[in-house]
Amino acid sequence: MADKKARLTVDGLDEVIELPVYSGTIGPDVIDVRPLTGKGLFTYDPGFVSTAACDSSITYIDGDKGVLLHRGYPIEQLAENSHYLEVCYLLLNGELPTKAELEKFTYTISNHTMVHEQLSQFFKGFRRDAHPMAIMCGVVGALSAFYHDSLDINNADHREVCAYRLIAKMPTLAAMCYKYSIGQPFMHPRNKLGYAENFLQMMFATPCDDYEVNPILARAMDRIFTLHADHEQNASTSTVRLAGSSGANPFACIAAGIAALWGPAHGGANEAVLSMLEEIGDEANIPEFIAKAKDPDDNFRLMGFGHRVYRNFDPRAKVMKKTCDEVLSELGIENDPLLKIAKRLEEIALEDPYFVERKLYPNVDFYSGIILKAIGIPTSMFTVIFALSRTIGWISHWNEFHSSPNRIGRPRQLYTGAEMRDYPAKK
Numbered sequence: 064m065a066d067k068k069a070r071l072t073v074d075g076l077d078e079v080i081e082l083p084v085y086s087g088t089i090g091p092d093v094i095d096v097r098p099l100t101g102k103g104l105f106t107y108d109p110g111f112v113s114t115a116a117c118d119s120s121i122t123y124i125d126g127d128k129g130v131l132l133h134r135g136y137p138i139e140q141l142a143e144n145s146h147y148l149e150v151c152y153l154l155l156n157g158e159l160p161t162k163a164e165l166e167k168f169t170y171t172i173s174n175h176t177m178v179h180e181q182l183s184q185f186f187k188g189f190r191r192d193a194h195p196m197a198i199m200c201g202v203v204g205a206l207s208a209f210y211h212d213s214l215d216i217n218n219a220d221h222r223e224v225c226a227y228r229l230i231a232k233m234p235t236l237a238a239m240c241y242k243y244s245i246g247q248p249f250m251h252p253r254n255k256l257g258y259a260e261n262f263l264q265m266m267f268a269t270p271c272d273d274y275e276v277n278p279i280l281a282r283a284m285d286r287i288f289t290l291h292a293d294h295e296q297n298a299s300t301s302t303v304r305l306a307g308s309s310g311a312n313p314f315a316c317i318a319a320g321i322a323a324l325w326g327p328a329h330g331g332a333n334e335a336v337l338s339m340l341e342e343i344g345d346e347a348n349i350p351e352f353i354a355k356a357k358d359p360d361d362n363f364r365l366m367g368f369g370h371r372v373y374r375n376f377d378p379r380a381k382v383m384k385k386t387c388d389e390v391l392s393e394l395g396i397e398n399d400p401l402l403k404i405a406k407r408l409e410e411i412a413l414e415d416p417y418f419v420e421r422k423l424y425p426n427v428d429f430y431s432g433i434i435l436k437a438i439g440i441p442t443s444m445f446t447v448i449f450a451l452s453r454t455i456g457w458i459s460h461w462n463e464f465h466s467s468p469n470r471i472g473r474p475r476q477l478y479t480g481a482e483m484r485d486y487p488a489k490k
C-alpha cells in the first residue's frame with residue numbers, strides 16, 4: 064500500500080497527476096508511474112538508471128555504502144562462512160537450510176549432474192576454436208529440447224526441478240566446453256565430490272591419470288561461484304526476467320541471460336581484464352593506458368573498474384582480493400607479473416582524480432581473472448564460469464517472477480523517426 068504520494072505537473076496539462084510512492088524494506092522509495100499511461104505520457108529512462116521494473120525479495124544492493132545482501136545476509140559473511148550450494152538454497156528458497164534440508168538439496172543436485180548423452184553430439188557441431196560462451200548459449204538453449212517433464216512454468220514443482228537441473232548441469236556443460244576446445248574426452252561428473260571440486264575434476268582430470276583436487280583451489284573456486292551468485296536486476300538477470308515474461312521455456316531464458324552476460328561491460332569484463340593486463344605487459348606502460356582511459360576521444364576503458372550501482376567499493380572485490388592473495392600464496396606465485404601490474408594499476412587509479420571524481424573502484428572482475436588464471440583456467444572460460452555461478456541468480460529471479468501475478472515486459476519509447484508519410488506513387 065502506498066502511504067506517500069508524488070505530484071506531477073506537466074506543461075499543457077491542467078491537472079496535477081498524483082502518483083503513489085512505495086517503500087521497500089530498505090532502499091529508496093519508488094514512484095509508481097503506471098497512471099501516466101492513462102494521461103498519454105510515458106517516462107523516459109535509457110539504460111534503466113532510475114527505473115524499478117519489478118519488486119523482488121532476493122538481493123539488495125546499496126551502491127553508495129558498498130553493501131550486497133542475499134535474502135538479508137551480507138555477501139562478506141556468506142563468502143566467509145557459507146558455501147555455494149547453501150547460497151543457492153538460500154537464494155532459491157528465501158531462508159538458510161537446516162542441516163537435513165542442505166543434505167537433501169546437495170543430494171538432489173548431485174543426482175542431476177549428468178547431461179543427456181545426446182547433448183554431447185551438440186558440441187561436435189561447433190568448431191574447436193569457437194568461443195566457449197558461443198557454445199554455452201547453444202547448449203544451454205538446447206536443454207529446452209531435452210527435459211519435457213518439467214515445462215509447466217505455472218507449476219511450482221516443475222519450476223523447482225528446472226532450477227535443480229540448471230544448478231547441477233551448468234558445471235558439467237561448462238567443463239565440456241573446455242574439454243571440447245582442447246580435444247580431450249569429456250569427464251563425467253563424480254557425485255561424491257563437492258560442487259566446486261567436481262567442476263575442477265571435470266575440467267582437469269583425464270581418463271588416463273588420477274586427479275587430486277587441491278582443497279585451497281576448490282575453496283577459491285567455490286568462493287568465486289558464491290561471489291557471482293546473484294546481483295539483483297543487472298542486464299542478464301533483467302534479460303532472463305523479460306524473456307521469461309513471455310512464458311518462454313526456462314532453459315531458453317537462461318540461454319538469453321548467458322548471451323546478455325557475454326559482453327565486456329557485464330560478465331565479459333573478467334576476460335577483458337586479463338587481456339588488458341597482458342596488453343599492458345609492463346608496469347612502465349601503465350601511464351599510457353591510464354591516459355587512454357581518461358581520453359574522452361578514446362573508447363578504451365580500464366576493464367574491471369567502475370560499476371553502475373557501486374559508487375563506493377564493490378564488496379565482492381574486497382573478498383576476491385583476499386582470495387587472490389590466498390591462491391597465489393598457495394601456488395607460490397605471489398610475484399606473478401600480471402598481479403604486479405594489477406596492483407599498481409589499482410593504486411594509481413584509486414589516487415587519480417579522474418577515477419576518484421567518477422567513483423570508479425575495482426569491481427569483482429578485477430581480481431577474479433587473476434585467480435582463475437592461477438588455477439589454470441583459460442581466459443576464454445572466465446565468462447563461462449561467471450555464467451555458471453550466476454545461473455542460480457537467474458533461475459531464482461525467473462522463479463520469483465512466475466510465483467506471483469505478472470505480465471509481459473514491454474518497455475515504451477520516445478519515437479524520433481519520420482512522421483507518417485505516403486508511399487510514393489508508382490511511376
Ligand code: CMC
Binds near residue numbers: 297
Ligand atoms: N574506465 C574509464 N572510464 C570509465 C570507466 C572505466 N572502466 N567506467 C566508467 N568510466 C567513465 C565514463 O567514461 C564516464 O565518464 P564521463 O562522465 O566523463 O563521460 C563516467 O565514468 C560514467 O560512466 P558510465 O558509462 O556512465 O557508467 P555506467 O554506469 O553506464 O557503466 C560500467 C558502468 C560497469 C559499464 C562501466 O564502468 C565500465 O564499462 N566498466 C568497465 C567494464 C567492467 O569492468 N564491467 C564489469 C562490471 S562488474 C561485473 C558485473 O556485474 O557485470
